[in-house]
Amino acid sequence: MKKSRILSLMALLMLIVSAFGCSQQSPQQQENAKAPETTASQLDTILKRGVLKVGFDTFKPWAMKDKNGKYIGFEIEVAEKLAEDMGVKVEFVPTKWSGIIPALLTGKFDIIIGGMSVTPQRNLKVNFSIPYEYSGMSVVASRKLAPGRSLASEFNNPGTTVAVRLGTTAAEAAKNYLPQAKILFFDEESQTVQELLNERVHAVIASNPLPSTLAAEYPKQLYLPSKKDFTKEPIAFAVRKGDPDFLNWLNNWVRVTMSKGWLQNHYEYWFFSNDWETLIQ
Amino acid sequence: MTPLDAAVLAALAGVLGFVFYKAATGLNYHWNWDIIPQFLLRYDEQTRSWRPGPLTLGLFATIRLSLWSGILAMILGLIISLFRVSPSLFKRQIGTTYVGLIRNTPPLVLIFIFYFFIGDQIISLLGVDTFVYTLSDGTKDFLSWFFGPMNRFPQFISALITLALFEAAYIAEILRAGIESVEKGQWEASASMGMSRSQSMLHVILPQALQRMLPALAGQFISIVKDSAIVSVISIEELTFQAQQLMTTTYRSFEIWTLVLIIYFVLTFLCSLAVRKLELTLKRD
Numbered sequence: 001m002k003k004s005r006i007l008s009l010m011a012l013l014m015l016i017v018s019a020f021g022c023s024q025q026s027p028q029q030q031e032n033a034k035a036p037e038t039t040a041s042q043l044d045t046i047l048k049r050g051v052l053k054v055g056f057d058t059f060k061p062w063a064m065k066d067k068n069g070k071y072i073g074f075e076i077e078v079a080e081k082l083a084e085d086m087g088v089k090v091e092f093v094p095t096k097w098s099g100i101i102p103a104l105l106t107g108k109f110d111i112i113i114g115g116m117s118v119t120p121q122r123n124l125k126v127n128f129s130i131p132y133e134y135s136g137m138s139v140v141a142s143r144k145l146a147p148g149r150s151l152a153s154e155f156n157n158p159g160t161t162v163a164v165r166l167g168t169t170a171a172e173a174a175k176n177y178l179p180q181a182k183i184l185f186f187d188e189e190s191q192t193v194q195e196l197l198n199e200r201v202h203a204v205i206a207s208n209p210l211p212s213t214l215a216a217e218y219p220k221q222l223y224l225p226s227k228k229d230f231t232k233e234p235i236a237f238a239v240r241k242g243d244p245d246f247l248n249w250l251n252n253w254v255r256v257t258m259s260k261g262w263l264q265n266h267y268e269y270w271f272f273s274n275d276w277e278t279l280i281q
Numbered sequence: 282m283t284p285l286d287a288a289v290l291a292a293l294a295g296v297l298g299f300v301f302y303k304a305a306t307g308l309n310y311h312w313n314w315d316i317i318p319q320f321l322l323r324y325d326e327q328t329r330s331w332r333p334g335p336l337t338l339g340l341f342a343t344i345r346l347s348l349w350s351g352i353l354a355m356i357l358g359l360i361i362s363l364f365r366v367s368p369s370l371f372k373r374q375i376g377t378t379y380v381g382l383i384r385n386t387p388p389l390v391l392i393f394i395f396y397f398f399i400g401d402q403i404i405s406l407l408g409v410d411t412f413v414y415t416l417s418d419g420t421k422d423f424l425s426w427f428f429g430p431m432n433r434f435p436q437f438i439s440a441l442i443t444l445a446l447f448e449a450a451y452i453a454e455i456l457r458a459g460i461e462s463v464e465k466g467q468w469e470a471s472a473s474m475g476m477s478r479s480q481s482m483l484h485v486i487l488p489q490a491l492q493r494m495l496p497a498l499a500g501q502f503i504s505i506v507k508d509s510a511i512v513s514v515i516s517i518e519e520l521t522f523q524a525q526q527l528m529t530t531t532y533r534s535f536e537i538w539t540l541v542l543i544i545y546f547v548l549t550f551l552c553s554l555a556v557r558k559l560e561l562t563l564k565r566d
Contacts, residue, residue: 032392049414064530067319069335093430094526095516099393107396108436190528218311280530281316 005169008256024120038219041245043109052083052090056114059189060210061270063114066279070103074270078132079113079249081262085253101125105240111250115207119235127243128236129250136229137173139201140211140222144224146147149225155203163201167273170205173231178205199220207233209271300466304535320527336537339523340544342429346441346519347506353445354505358452363482365457379493380530383450388511396515400439407433422444433518440512448505455501459494460486492563499556503549510545520544 046052056063061072066134071092083090093109104112104126105181117135118128127185142148149155153161160181163190164171174183188191195201195213204211208229215224237250257263320334321325333341364376371564383391404410413434416424430436463486500532513522524541528534 051414058526058529060530065335065526067323068325068332069338093433093516094518094522095385095438096514099515106401143494188525188529190525192535193536198317 035166035261042239043249046088050088052079052086052088052111053082053093053109054079054090055093055095055100055109055112057100058097058138059097059115060213061276064280067281072276072279074133075113075115075264077270078263082113082253083258085257096187097165100167101238102237104238107240110239112238112276115235116238117207118236119169119172119254125241126238127241127247128238129247130254130260131234131236132254133233133235133267135207135235137170137205137231137233138208138211139203139205139225140196140214141225141242142201143221143223145199146202146225151226154225158182160203161201163195163204165189165192165206168207168234169231170207170218174205177230209230289300312536313533314536316531316533319538320537320540334524335498335527336520336540337364337543339518339520340548342517342519342523343509344548345427346437346444346509346512346517347431347502350441350444350448350509351502351505353441354448354452355447357449358456360547361449361453362456362460365453366460368478380450380453382486383447385452388447388508389514392511392515395443395446400443403442404435411436429518436515436517440515440517442504444509444512447476448501448508451501451504452498455494455497456490459490459523462493463489490558495556495560495563499553499560503552506549506552 010156027265041150055147056079058064059073059075061073062075063071066072071094076092079092093103095103095108097114100112100116101122102115103109112126115133115135116122118131122128139155146155146160148150156178159181160178162174162178162181163184163186164174166185171183171185184195186195189206189210192201192204192206196204196214196217203225204214211224215222237254239246239250254263320336321357322337323332323334325332361376361379364372367373367376372443373457413421413431416431424434425431428434460482467489468481471485476484509519510521513519513525516522520541526539528537531537
């Protein structure tokens with residue numbers, strides 16, 4: 001009885017050890033297997049596959065679902081144009097913003113085209129192309145809780161609560177510009193808006209045009225403390241590290257497309273007009 | 282109905298009414314229910330036909346996910362529970378370890394770990410990714426009835442396996458309790474009939490145990506439907522994920538959450554009804 005128990009315990013231990021042994025061995029094996037692959041660019045993989053997989057999250061008006069369930073928005077058009085110039089089909093992989101970089105690194109898609117601002121922290125994990133657009137951060141505040149404030153810096157005191165979306169540069173900007181304010185983090189943009197409308201936070205920090213559209217939709221409850229954006233952040237494509245060929249192609253795509261005025265033209269349509277609003281509601 | 286029942290009902294209705302009144306008037310919120318129906322059903326101008334809206338598509342994904350992971354979890358759970366009641370110590374320990382490991386960790390963390398580390402290994406090992414690209418369009422359309430859009434198939438499989446692994450631990454415990462609830466005399470009787478252990482399990486013990494564990498199993502299946510919402514964090518386009526995306530686009534949080542609540546309720550309530558029916562049929566036998 002006792003002997004069989006010890007035997008089976010030992011067998012279990014062996015199993016666990018061998019499992020760990022395998023998992024320790026597998027990264028090495030993978031590295032060996034991947035060594036020739038890394039010299040081949042992701043660009044070749046995409047061309048061979050005939051499909052460009054694009055990671056993004058819903059962000060008005062960067063990328064959103066229209067009434068027919070199709071994705072529309074500035075980033076969607078950029079991704080479609082990019083794929084068209086590459087001569088491949090595009091496949092959209094909607095991904096939660098807070099997990100978008102791990103998803104890129106584990107190969108769920110080839111590239112992030114989602115209004116992602118370049119930050120040094122992100123740049124440690126991924127490679128960025130040259131910026132194809134700039135986004136500005138702005139504040140929208142509650143008339144009832146924080147009336148008549150004119151500068152963003154007036155929100156920098158312990159009595160002020162600010163809501164931001166987790167993992168965005170708005171969250172970083174809030175931490176940097178308003179170190180004394182209380183900052184609440186939410187997974188979705190809609191949750192921050194709800195907190196503001198329910199008068200549980202004094203203000204929301206987000207990239208434009210969200211603050212200005214909100215102030216326009218709820219003129220009695222909300223206002224813009226400052227007409228000007230308080231940051232200007234470069235927006236770029238993010239790809240996995242160690243792929244100079246892909247990056248070179250992307251950089252030159254940005255240069256060419258920008259020189260033709262295509263990017264500016266489409267940016268203005270999505271950010272400074274409301275013509276597309278009827279497509280989503 | 283006694284006067285007390287009536288009073289309780291009236292009080293309940295009063296509270297609900299007050300909540301709705303407050304929600305409608307007290308909140309700084311522009312209610313707009315008009316835009317909601319199109320998320321369920323929309324008329325497609327191009328093909329001139331009615332098409333499911335984003336929320337309905339999400340509901341389909343939720344049903345597919347729950348159904349497949351329910352079946353998979355059932356099979357896996359049965360194996361684990363047989364391990365748990367096995368005379369072999371080694372098998373018992375494997376079963377105990379599995380159940381202990383899964384039940385004592387938060388599901389959200391498990392989902393992330395499976396998805397980012399283990400799911401990938403399984404998917405690339407099976408070659409699912411390349412397999413999908415080799416399929417013809419016709420096959421893809423056909424398979425998408427069962428598994429949703431085929432270009433998201435690897436993610437779907439990953440979520441499905443994760444959910445099944447997780448739920449199997451709970452199902453295994455239900456099955457084990459069911460099997461152990463069958464009286465010892467039944468084992469002895471079947472042994473005296475000359476049945477082997479597996480024969481008595483199959484012909485005597487499991488049929489009796491099944492009836493006892495059905496309510497708990499049904500509860501667990503309904504749980505799977507609800508737990509499937511958790512895979513929205515790894516971007517599976519099921520009901521909760523679709524709802525969150527719609528909210529980020531339209532900012533109609535209250536309307537959409539209310540609708541999603543109703544959809545989940547109807548879905549799980551129908552499941553409960555079906556199980557009650559099944560229970561009654563089994564009892565009659």
